[in-house]
Amino acid sequence: MSRLTPALLFFVALGITVTAAPPVNVEWNPPNLPPAPLEGPSLCVGAYLEPAQGQAMLNAALARFPDRASWDAYAAHLRQRIQENIGLSPWPQRTPLNAIIRSKRVYDGYTVENVAFESVPGYFVTGNLYRPLNAKPPFAVILSTHGHGSRVKKPADFENQGRFTASVQARGGTFARLGAIVLSIEMVGYGDSIAQVGEAAHKRPFTQTLQTWNAVRALDFLLSLEGADPTRVAVSGESGGGTQTFLLTALDPRVTLAAPVVMVSSYFFGGCACESGLPVHRSKDHFANNAMIAALAAPRPLLVVSDGQDWTQHVPQIEFPFLQQIYGYYGVPQNTANIHLAAEGHDYGPSKRAAVYRFIAAHFRLDLARTLDAAGGIDESHITIEHHGPLHVFNEKFSLPPDAPQDIAMIERTLQQLQR
């Protein structure tokens, strides 16, 4: 055999020469972007582009990265830049979650519990856990994120905010009845997080860092639960929760399905510090609008829900064809879908929830029949919508641990120390 070695080496060498893809230059800024500031980060805030400009950026991206190899290379570059510029490179050390799960309520086919865990030592991510009563493991897991709501001036205002809303409760309960475990988590400075850091903490750019890290740790929590199925991990939320959805999906390969609602746009970048407060979209050598960040889900199943009254109004003509092209690179154009509700507005209402139920049930083999009415429509009437009171994890009976830091700057330093 030894006398064949030179020939084998030759063919091996030849094979490598022939099959290796040429290196792709992944540094890219499309032409005709607005001028970058002379100093400081290039933030893309709110309606940074016109719709026609957003479409031009997507066309330029497809022209520059016209196949799977070139897009894969740029996608890796984008992930790296997003992770760096969002403040999570290197990834912080994972510290004990010290999870609290309590106050279980039993409803029709599911339970609700109140949850807190420490994403970094001393910062409590707060939420609700919805679990199935009539299903056997393994359980698909779903992370539910929420958008920006009105501020809380009096306790009753919680009813209209984040995880306390009927929309978040309905999707938690419905997916649990279908056999999944659902965690709804709170934005920084919302809900029970107000008691720790106050509402003003939300307006700092660091919120984009912390919320993304909180979502990563929420997957750690969900996947630590008994019976959790790591092959079926979904994330879905609306508006600012849609931003959290595609950022987490871009950065965390454990996500196997994403359903961002009313947020995937080529020209609107999110107006809050937690969406565009850090230069995730643009630097000297990268650009990505939110449609391109959403495309980092490929080839994993991706449902984009859009409507006729906000920055997702052009999705069927602009953003979805782009996503289909990217998914086509992987040979799975059927893995992305768009439900466009032209007569609707910026919410996660019943028809949008129905679209997400159907998409996730199909991909995760959930028993959709458990929530269908006689006519085949989605029936959420089995869900008990609670007032905000029982949903709080910190309240008069269970107070926030007194040693929990309440200064968001201290929490920022703690996270940075975990990156050393």
Ligand SMILES: [Zn+2]
């Ligand atoms: Zn925000």
